[in-house]
Amino acid sequence: MTEADSVSIDTREDDMQSASESSGTIRPPIVGWKTFGHPGATNLLSKSSETGRLAHAYLITGPEKIGKRTLAIDMACMVNSEPAVDMFGAAPNIDLNTSQQAERIRRGVHSDVEVIDPDTELEIDNRPTRGSEDGEERGRQTISILHVRQMIRQSATKPFEGSKKVFIFDGAHRMVEAASIAFLKTLEEPSDDVLIILTAPNADLLPQTVVSRCQTIELRPVHTEVIKVELIEQFGADEEQARQLSRLARGCPGWAIEAMNDPTILDAHNQAVLRFAEIITGNVEERFRYARQTGNQFWRDRLAVLAEMQRWLEWWRDVAIMRHELGEIVTNVEWTDLLSEVAGELKEDQITAAVTAVQSALVALEANAVPQLTLEVLMLDLPWVDPVKVPSLGG
Incomplete structure (x- = not known):
């Protein structure tokens, strides 16, 4: 399977150049991705990291359980991890499997990385709340304007333990209209030490004004054999179990992994x-x-x-x-x-x-x-x- 089979990338480099990092920053290659079956996406992001040309905002699209959230977490690990120096004083790569920053991010305890979805608690007057404002439906339905306002407040402060603050809007298509409008200002005036990542089934579900300010990475179904091999080698499935789950997954690795567990x-x-x-x-x-x-x-x-x-x-x-x-x-x-x-x-x-x-x-x-x-x-x-x-x- 070629890279083009699993990912379609809209670079928008001309529009993004002013919002990208300085191209003078050279970093080692990225290894240790948890994302699999999408080499086009991981190769692009690794190259962008190496040359210091990461965009300030990304939109990851694709079917449910295709790996959007996993890739978003990998990206948060990527921008906050530093190369480990070997015994000869060289730093050949940045390994997301051994990075302490990545380990904290994947456990969900990193102070500079937040995943925002309709279930995310809000801090109002320093008190957690799951209420609503102006009649907005909360709970499991929408991403509220309150979520966006909270993100804007948090993005105004400097990173505490990493290099960048990362905000992942998982299911960005569920933003209410008022939230999308408030969110747009942050996309128009990006901060150098903030990375914003949106996930959605497809770009058409988001306002074009939001999509046009993001670099889009479209994840496509992963080949059955790729999922099967990964289930066996990385998750300990036997041959028959891997064969069955990889077929039923319909190209979505996340479904197969969840079904195995x-x-x-x-x-x-x-x-x-x-x-x-x-x-x-x-x-x-x-x-x-x-x-x-x-x-x-x-x-x-x-x-x-x-x-x-x-x-x-x-x-x-x-x-x-x-x-x-x-x-x-x-x-x-x-x-x-x-x-x-x-x-x-x-x-x-x-x-x-x-x-x-x-x-x-x-x-x-x-x-x-x-x-x-x-x-x-x-x-x-x-x-x-x-x-x-x-x-x-x-x-």
């Missing part, structure tokens, strides 16, 4: 595979019950429902593959018998129509259409399979 994630995925088969073989009442329950869930956890729709697409892709008896490339490798049984009862145009129906539902839900109605239409559009023809469900 938390068996309930894989259990939930397997339950979804069974649930989809039960819906396809179920009656209208059962389908509408699913639509109602999932529609209600949408208001509590929108991202979980969107992820459910992605799993539906993945499931139908596997059904299409099994219709052509290509079980070696399915994602859900543990369910080839069930998928083959479903595929054997459907025509190719029915499978294609099902994929189209799920895609349409996903687009509608992303646009905040009425969830229960959208899902009821989907349930009516999906084909029916006689449960007698799917013996794997009975087992």
Whole structure:
């Protein structure tokens, strides 16, 4: 896999030059990245660090669990770590695995690095609070203007234990409009000892005025084999476990790592595979019950429902593959018998129509259409399979 396969980089060097560090500062190469599968991003950042041409603000985009937050933390480690001198007095590189600054940053106890998301506590009159201002919804929904104001106050002071203050807005697309406006001033008047990093699924979810003032790094899905090797070599997975998780990850290493450490994630995925088969073989009442329950869930956890729709697409892709008896490339490798049984009862145009129906539902839900109605239409559009023809469900 080439570097271009995993990352797309918008350098905007002309716009960024005035906000970059002096090119006279030469630093050793960076090694010890926790980020993997995105060599284009890590190579670019290492070169920028070596030549002293880091931008003052970055926007990292890509799907959930692709590695955005990991890369942002690596960047915070990079700008605050110094080279270790070897026995000959040379400093060949900056190793993020051995740096004391990096160790503190990764533990979340470094005074100059803060990760800001909707759950970040605020200090108002020296008291932690999770309240709201001017009717803004807080908690797990948005990044408030209060978060941005707190960042502005903190950025006005010099770094205490590192070289730079780093503010990581994880999920910057969830900033309320007032927060984005307040944030813009900081981007327009950057400080030399402050680095700002934003993460978001894609740049279109942020105001163009914010995006244009950041250097964008787009992370793309990582090849299955790269994830598999990393799970074995770095996380101690066995061959079979790594093979299964790397396929199910859909190019997102973070999902595979979390699923390896938390068996309930894989259990939930397997339950979804069974649930989809039960819906396809179920009656209208059962389908509408699913639509109602999932529609209600949408208001509590929108991202979980969107992820459910992605799993539906993945499931139908596997059904299409099994219709052509290509079980070696399915994602859900543990369910080839069930998928083959479903595929054997459907025509190719029915499978294609099902994929189209799920895609349409996903687009509608992303646009905040009425969830229960959208899902009821989907349930009516999906084909029916006689449960007698799917013996794997009975087992």
